[in-house]
Amino acid sequence: MRVQDKVVIVTGGANGIGSALCKRFAAEGAKAVIVADIEGEAACEVARSIGGSEYCANVASESDIQLLVDTVLKKYGQIDLFCSNAGIGVEGDCCVPDRDWSRIWEINVMAHVYAARAVLPGMLARKEGYLLQTVSAAGLLTQLGSAPYAVTKHGALALAEWLEITYGDCGIKVSALCPQGVKTRMLENAEFGGGAFLRETALEPDQVAEAVIQGLEAEQFLILPHPEVLEYFRRKAADYDRWIRGMRRLQANMQPLKAV
Ligand SMILES: NC(=O)c1ccc[n+]([C@@H]2O[C@H](COP(=O)([O-])OP(=O)(O)OC[C@H]3O[C@@H](n4cnc5c(N)ncnc54)[C@H](O)[C@@H]3O)[C@@H](O)[C@H]2O)c1
Secondary structure, three states: OOOOOOEEEEEOOOOHHHHHHHHHHHHOOOOEEEEEEOOHHHHHHHHHHHOOEEEEOOOOOHHHHHHHHHHHHHHHOOOOEEEEOOOOOOOEOOOOOHHHHHHHHHHHHHHHHHHHHHHHHHHHHHOOEEEEEEOOHHHHOOOOOEHHHHHHHHHHHHHHHHHHHHHHHHOEEEEEEOOOOEOOHHHHOOOOOOOHHHHHOOEOHHHHHHHHHHHHHHOOOEEOOOOHHHHHHHHHHHOHHHHHHHHHHHHHOOOOOOOO
């Protein structure tokens, strides 16, 4: 899919990867770019800089997502591409309090479910539509230092796969964006720890946006801005036990993790 002349929504569009996507989609000639974020003012700034529209929404709230979709449908008649990108990190092991597990589950997993529920009826009626879900290499591999991030990103990838398998023959395309480190506020704040190597190989958000444009054009399920992630994923599938031993060594060299 080419984004030219398309109506596009990006959640988490006010910062980082989402902001780079909004800017790139506008540069590619999208008909409308809707910058949706819980940070209304920052969304407004991005929208103003690209001639898009801002929308203040909490993706953890199904009614917020439904209202966002209804508003855009009312104005433009259709949504071509919904980028479910907003996400958070929570550092820690299984002892992370339940309220934090719930919060990250709502944002990193349920928001994708709410988005699919809201946009699929219109897309299925038109037999056309694209869902881009920002997952993470952590969804294919793991996230050292953060059980909640590893688990929720695996969940997000599972949902993306399921949607593509289930609706692929009905004209719906799904892509899962799975970068490693990206130089955004999330990585700066080390919300999910994970070691220095994430920073050493971190990409600029613009580089991720370029990979997304190429991935959407190729209608590829997995979009991997760090190509080496494919090799790590292959190694994991080829010998799970060996891969786990390797990850334990990496973790041991990295940081002490509290025993569960
Ligand atoms: N930065 C990385 O290294 C990295 C790597 C892989 C995947 N990711 C994923 O990329 C996505 C974007 O992260 P980023 O690195 O650009 O982080 P970021 O913190 O720069 O941007 C995240 C945006 O999401 C918004 N947001 C957070 N919670 C929200 C909510 N409940 N409702 C609406 N908006 C909300 C924030 O306000 C912010 O604008 C996330 O899903 C993240 O897990 C990031």
